[in-house]
Amino acid sequence: GQNIDQPTEMTATEGAIVQINCTYQTSGFNGLFWYQQHAGEAPTFLSYNVLDGLEEKGRFSSFLSRSKGYSYLLLKELQMKDSASYLCAVREMGSWGKLQFGAGTQVVVTP
Amino acid sequence: DAGVIQSPRHEVTEMGQEVTLRCKPISGHDYLFWYRQTMMRGLELLIYFNNNVPIDDSGMPEDRFSAKMPNASFSTLKIQPSEPRDSAVYFCASRKTGQAEKLFFGSGTQLSVL
Numbered sequence: 001g002q003n004i005d006q007p008t009e010m011t012a013t014e015g016a017i018v019q020i021n022c023t024y025q026t027s028g029f030n031g032l033f034w035y036q037q038h039a040g041e042a043p044t045f046l047s048y049n050v051l052d053g054l055e056e057k058g059r060f061s062s063f064l065s066r067s068k069g070y071s072y073l074l075l076k077e078l079q080m081k082d083s084a085s086y087l088c089a090v091r092e093m094g095s096w097g098k099l100q101f102g103a104g105t106q107v108v109v110t111p
Numbered sequence: 112d113a114g115v116i117q118s119p120r121h122e123v124t125e126m127g128q129e130v131t132l133r134c135k136p137i138s139g140h141d142y143l144f145w146y147r148q149t150m151m152r153g154l155e156l157l158i159y160f161n162n163n164v165p166i167d168d169s170g171m172p173e174d175r176f177s178a179k180m181p182n183a184s185f186s187t188l189k190i191q192p193s194e195p196r197d198s199a200v201y202f203c204a205s206r207k208t209g210q211a212e213k214l215f216f217g218s219g220t221q222l223s224v225l
Contacts, residue, residue, distance in 0.1 A: 031212065042202060042216035043154070087154065098144075098167060099214065101154040 004102035006088050011108045012078055020073045020086050020105045028093030034062050034073045035087040037104065043087055047073070075107070083109045113137070115217035117203050123223045129191040132220045134203030135184055144214065145178055145188050146202040154202070160186065172197075193224045 003025040012018040024032070031050045035043040049055055049064035049071060061074040075082055085104040092098070116135040124130055136143045144159040158168040163180045171178070175194070180186040190197055200221050204214040 033213070035214075042218055043214075044216070045213035048212050098156060098159055100156065101146075103153040 004088055004090055004100065006086075006102045006105045008103070009106040009108065011110060013110055014078055014080060016078050018075045018078060018107060020075070020088075020107070022071045022073070022088035022102060024069050024071075024088070024090045024102075026069070026090055026092055029066055029069075029090065030093045031091040032062075032064055032071045033089040033091070033099060034060075034071075035089060035101075037085045037087060039084070046086075078109050080109050080111070083107060115203055115205050115215050117201075117217035117220050119220060120218060121221045121223075123225065124193055125225050126194055127192045128224075129189065130193045130197075130222060130224075132188040132201050132203075132222070134186045134188070134217060136186070136203070136205030137207075137215055138184065140205035140207045140215070141183075142206045142208070143180060143186050144204040144206075145186070146204060146216075147199045148202060148219075149199045157188070193222075195224045198222055198224050 006022045010018055033048050034046040036046050037043040047055055047062035049062050052064055052066055054061055054063045059076045064071045073086055085106050087104045088102040089099040115137055118133045141162050145157040146154050147157055148154045157170045158178045159166055160180045176190055178188045200219045202219045203217045206214050
């Protein structure tokens, strides 16, 4: 199984940059995902990394280092609507697509 | 396109009653997942299906929980008898093999067991 760790909460100012770290331990890594969840809503997909490196998608970027068991989600030019919980999730080899989620990082964007 | 549809959105019941949650996955998706989310435990995978067949139910808390998928467009999660500690948001999610590796979640069912 996996052990997924991410900070509980982060606060940043509108227009700033925030980096959410995620570390994991797994017996056979097969992909790392980031989801965004606004309060009272369902999680929505943000990014997917299976190879080392940086994936950029607009204001959001996700980085993966498989050797270190480490990923981060970078949110740039923060907007108030980015206030949400950000969930790191890991898929294992042979798990037929099953995702295990971290506890989530609550990002609070202040004016 | 319609997303994953769950019903009911909210369910309030008394301890000991049977609860049935329903899910309609996105048409053409071959995987269906049931998750439970609480403040204490976060998002937990309960069970998932591939082509209507249960693949892994190791996350189902106990025998009071059961899930079925009689066809590709419908799944149920049943709790009988329900207990207060079952209170949570239950999410259904689906995805399609080979298509962007991402889960699509339904809006969830907020279950309160009194």
